[in-house]
Amino acid sequence: MSDRYRQQVVDHLVRPRNAGELGDPSGRGESGDAACGDVACFTVGISDNVLEQVRYKVYGCAACIAAGSALAELVESKHLLDAASVSKADLQDALGGPLPAGKEHALTLVLDAMHKAFEDHWNRKAGEMLSEAERGRVAGGKSVVAAMSGGVDSAVTALLLKEAGYEVATVTFRLHDGERGSRSCCSPDTVLFARDTAHRMGLPHFTLNLKELFDRRVMQDFVGSYSEGRTPNPCVACNAHVKFHASSFLADELGYHHVATGHYARVEEGPTLARPVDASKDQTYVLWPVPRDLLSRTIFPLGEYRKAQVRAIAEERGLAVAYTPESQDICFIPDGDYRRFVRKKAAAEPGDVVDREGRVLGRHTGVVDFTVGQRRGIGVSAPTPLYVSEVRPRTGQVVVGRKQDLEVREVGIRDLNWFLDPEKAACVQVRYNGSPVPCTVEEADDGRWLASLDEPVIGVAPGQSAVFYTGDGERVVGGGVVVRSDS
Amino acid sequence: MxxxxxxxxxxxxxxxxxxxxxxxxxxxxxxxxxxxxxxxxxxxxxxxxxxxxxxxxxxxxxxxxxxxxxxxxxxxxxxxxxxxxxxxxxxxxxxxxxxxxxxxxxxxxxxxxxxxxxxxxxxxxxxxxxxxxxxxxxxxxxxxxxxxxxxxxxxxxxxxxxxxxxxxxxxxxxxxxxxxxxxxxxxxxxxxxxxxxxxxxxxxxxxxxxxxxxxxxxxxxxxxxxxxxxxxxxxxxxxxxxxxxxxxxxxxxxREEMDDRVTHERELRDRIMAGVEEIPDVLVNGHRGRRLSNNVHLTVSGVQAESLVLFLDSLGYAVGSGSACSSGGHKASPVLLAMGLPEREAFSVVRITVGKDNTLEEVDDFLEAFSTAVAQLRELSPLYAG
CATH class of the missing domain: 3.40.640.10 (Type I PLP-dependent aspartate aminotransferase-like (Major domain))
Incomplete structure (x- = not known):
């Protein structure tokens, strides 16, 4: 052992405060550190967002035991928002100063256990809600729950709101089991990093476990789409069912009015979505499914900034996140190899590659490997480049054709979410980085809508989003999901 | 004190x-x-x-x-x-x-x-x-x-x-x-x-x-x-x-005093062994017969040695810990691992070594303190369900 423990540490070790475990807690959290097998467990009794009771147990070194005791003493009878603001530095102060070298992990360990107890509390309160979210209340007032992924955008979002005079509580969602040590969102390290960032800004931090909801609504849909010949957009699915609902739930629980995320978009009267200042980061295309009542309480502070400005703000304010890399396209596939991901979860039967007349040109390894508009990996040689024009999961066929065969002038759309009068829809965007194409839109008999395009577009894939914009191209009128032309 | x-x-x-x-x-x-x-x-x-x-x-x-x-x-x-x-x-x-x-x-x-x-x-x-x-x-x-x-x-x-x-x-x-x-x-x-x-x-x-x-x-x-x-x-x-x-x-x-010292140490050692073995889930490591006259080496389940050593220190008893843990990485004793102790248990060992100047009274008081410390730390431990 290098340096000695302070008297405060020894005192907490020998006379622990709030030791034990509540019999009927409102939340229980456990955190373990692989390094030496330390385990901390917190049970909390919360009523009206006040931490009426807190008990802790620790298996570990003296630092861990003392940190648990000091934390329990520090937060008992505090409001949840205050307890969730306690930082490692606060805890260190309570222990009389820095712990001996190599023992700093004790602070992280016990804080994490307490935060997991809060997380459990929310999940118990939400019950089915966090697996099937409900709607929030109407917005107003200056308090906001800001979602924090651990990246620079969401950190600056929280910071800008704080500086604008909002009362801010931050939340990080556990969406999937990210690999430890990876910088993918939701990995345990990322949660700790987000918590640190929030605490450095003096903000309370919470976590919510949405794994079940995310798995059903986003990941299963993602895999299922490929099996069914559709091209999924997981961000759209998450915005439709997960992220905004969960943020609103926490806001309701805390009596907060708004929710905020680090998306690049703007909310305008209506409410509707408008393009952000930084057109190159525009995320309106993936935000169309946010329900109107949730959008009306949503703030996107970054809609007014350019990405470079956001990084500069982070740097200026000394946020460590200033230097984090751009996030992945698909957060639950950190290596970007989504074919491999889908193949691990879905059966892939070989089938025929056919042309538009039904002639067999070759074999393929499974429809999950193909998406409309794809040119590579078809495995059939031809004088002109071949593109996937259709995927037929029922017959296992992949239809290929020349580029001009992919052109469409009519797009069928379902599951529409309108912000403005559909008559205002003047153009439609069918790909994330595509540009809107002038169109007219009308409702078909079966609940679908039909967009008639003024000019042909290629590679319109079922499952992707079709988002309608106003005549100036600036505001989202509404959006929906592209359906197969034959369905 | x-x-x-x-x-x-x-x-x-x-x-x-x-x-x-x-x-x-x-x-x-x-x-x-x-x-x-x-x-x-x-x-x-x-x-x-x-x-x-x-x-x-x-x-x-x-x-x-x-x-x-x-x-x-x-x-x-x-x-x-x-x-x-x-x-x-x-x-x-x-x-x-x-x-x-x-x-x-x-x-x-x-x-x-x-x-x-x-x-x-x-x-x-x-x-x-x-x-x-x-x-x-x-x-x-x-x-x-x-x-x-x-x-x-x-x-x-x-x-x-x-x-x-x-x-x-x-x-x-x-x-x-x-x-x-x-x-x-x-x-x-x-x-x-x-x-x-x-x-x-x-x-x-x-x-x-x-x-x-x-x-x-x-x-x-x-x-x-x-x-x-x-x-x-x-x-x-x-x-x-x-x-x-x-x-x-x-x-x-x-050389002159070896026989007396060894006899004395053995008496103290055996008293400690008998005392600690009355506590559940405390195990003696090392060979029982072919053993140094002054050494008691224990695995105390559900407790990390470092906290036990510091606890005992605060009660006025200095004993040794086996492997110290730090976030710098694993330092489980290679000796214990070679003897087949699971890695986690290698962090739950304490070494009590008596000397020629220790007394029976000290040992008896120590046994009382030891059992108090173990009980309290186990009470705190989420891993001990004794």
Missing amino acids: TDPVYLDNAATTPLDPRVLEAMLPHLGGRRGNPSSLHAFGDSAREGLEEARAGVASLIGASPGEIVFTSGGTESDDLAVLGLARSAGPDKRHAVVSCVEHAAVREATKRLQSEGFEVSWIGVDEDGLVDPAEFAASLRRDTVLAAVMWANNEVGTVEPVLELADICAAKDVPFHADAVQAAGRVPIDVSETPVSTLALSGHKLYGPQGIGALYVREGVSLEPIVYGGGQEKGLRSGTENVVGIVGLGTAARLA
């Missing part, structure tokens, strides 16, 4: 007042360099040679076979590196047990990095080396073998006589680390054919910073310290006369 009770004698022993008394003159007026020809030098040289004889008497050696070093670690390093480096290029293999003190272990790893091949000899669950396995691993190109006389962590006494005989028969130099064994186990190098044997002052109620290496007559060693050629060229540098005099006195006392 009364004076703290010291039960960590394997870490270091208190300085015997009689040893201190012998050392004092050399700290005061009688200060000379043993290499000097004048009277001051004479006086230092006398102290030195008297001490050499004292150390030799503890292990049945002749005084000319004792080399003074800065401590147990240097003695082990000199033996391992010195034996290996003095041999010919056809001797490139070493046989070393997995339960050696870090001094021997790290010196052996150094040899490995110099290109020597090493056969690490495992132990059974009590920490004992199997002589048959040991014998089988010796080769024609084996430059040295090393097995400690008694283990510093779990207290197991190794079958050194047998191992040394095997080596002697095959003409392989054998080094024994006897830092913990000396003064507790009868050692006679005229009966046990070790080539080298390491001793330390501060495990024998002598001062810290002094040690000795027994080097059998005729055994050749390459030094690791170069200079003025003191200690027959094996350990250059002006001798630590004060420390050497202390070690010599301590060794002499150890």
Whole structure:
């Protein structure tokens, strides 16, 4: 052992405060550190967002035991928002100063256990809600729950709101089991990093476990789409069912009015979505499914900034996140190899590659490997480049054709979410980085809508989003999901 | 609060007042360099040679076979590196047990990095080396073998006589680390054919910073310290006369008092063992019979050693912990892992080592404190469901 423990540490070790475990807690959290097998467990009794009771147990070194005791003493009878603001530095102060070298992990360990107890509390309160979210209340007032992924955008979002005079509580969602040590969102390290960032800004931090909801609504849909010949957009699915609902739930629980995320978009009267200042980061295309009542309480502070400005703000304010890399396209596939991901979860039967007349040109390894508009990996040689024009999961066929065969002038759309009068829809965007194409839109008999395009577009894939914009191209009128032309 | 009770004698022993008394003159007026020809030098040289004889008497050696070093670690390093480096290029293999003190272990790893091949000899669950396995691993190109006389962590006494005989028969130099064994186990190098044997002052109620290496007559060693050629060229540098005099006195006392000390320590040790074994899920590690007279080594389930040691410290009892944990990484004791302890349990071990000055009353009070500390920490532990 290098340096000695302070008297405060020894005192907490020998006379622990709030030791034990509540019999009927409102939340229980456990955190373990692989390094030496330390385990901390917190049970909390919360009523009206006040931490009426807190008990802790620790298996570990003296630092861990003392940190648990000091934390329990520090937060008992505090409001949840205050307890969730306690930082490692606060805890260190309570222990009389820095712990001996190599023992700093004790602070992280016990804080994490307490935060997991809060997380459990929310999940118990939400019950089915966090697996099937409900709607929030109407917005107003200056308090906001800001979602924090651990990246620079969401950190600056929280910071800008704080500086604008909002009362801010931050939340990080556990969406999937990210690999430890990876910088993918939701990995345990990322949660700790987000918590640190929030605490450095003096903000309370919470976590919510949405794994079940995310798995059903986003990941299963993602895999299922490929099996069914559709091209999924997981961000759209998450915005439709997960992220905004969960943020609103926490806001309701805390009596907060708004929710905020680090998306690049703007909310305008209506409410509707408008393009952000930084057109190159525009995320309106993936935000169309946010329900109107949730959008009306949503703030996107970054809609007014350019990405470079956001990084500069982070740097200026000394946020460590200033230097984090751009996030992945698909957060639950950190290596970007989504074919491999889908193949691990879905059966892939070989089938025929056919042309538009039904002639067999070759074999393929499974429809999950193909998406409309794809040119590579078809495995059939031809004088002109071949593109996937259709995927037929029922017959296992992949239809290929020349580029001009992919052109469409009519797009069928379902599951529409309108912000403005559909008559205002003047153009439609069918790909994330595509540009809107002038169109007219009308409702078909079966609940679908039909967009008639003024000019042909290629590679319109079922499952992707079709988002309608106003005549100036600036505001989202509404959006929906592209359906197969034959369905 | 009364004076703290010291039960960590394997870490270091208190300085015997009689040893201190012998050392004092050399700290005061009688200060000379043993290499000097004048009277001051004479006086230092006398102290030195008297001490050499004292150390030799503890292990049945002749005084000319004792080399003074800065401590147990240097003695082990000199033996391992010195034996290996003095041999010919056809001797490139070493046989070393997995339960050696870090001094021997790290010196052996150094040899490995110099290109020597090493056969690490495992132990059974009590920490004992199997002589048959040991014998089988010796080769024609084996430059040295090393097995400690008694283990510093779990207290197991190794079958050194047998191992040394095997080596002697095959003409392989054998080094024994006897830092913990000396003064507790009868050692006679005229009966046990070790080539080298390491001793330390501060495990024998002598001062810290002094040690000795027994080097059998005729055994050749390459030094690791170069200079003025003191200690027959094996350990250059002006001798630590004060420390050497202390070690010599301590060794002499150890030889004279060994039987009484061992009898006393055993009584205390067995009382502690019996007491702690009444607590559920407390297990004694190491061999029960072949065991140092002062060592109690325990696994205390559901509690991390570090917190238990600090808890006991706050109650006034000093004991040793096995492996310390830090976020810097795993430091589970290689000795315990070699004995087959699961990694997590290797962080739940404490070492209680009594000494000649401990009393039965102290031990009884300790047992009470120990059971309080264990109970309270287990109460806190989410991993203990006793």
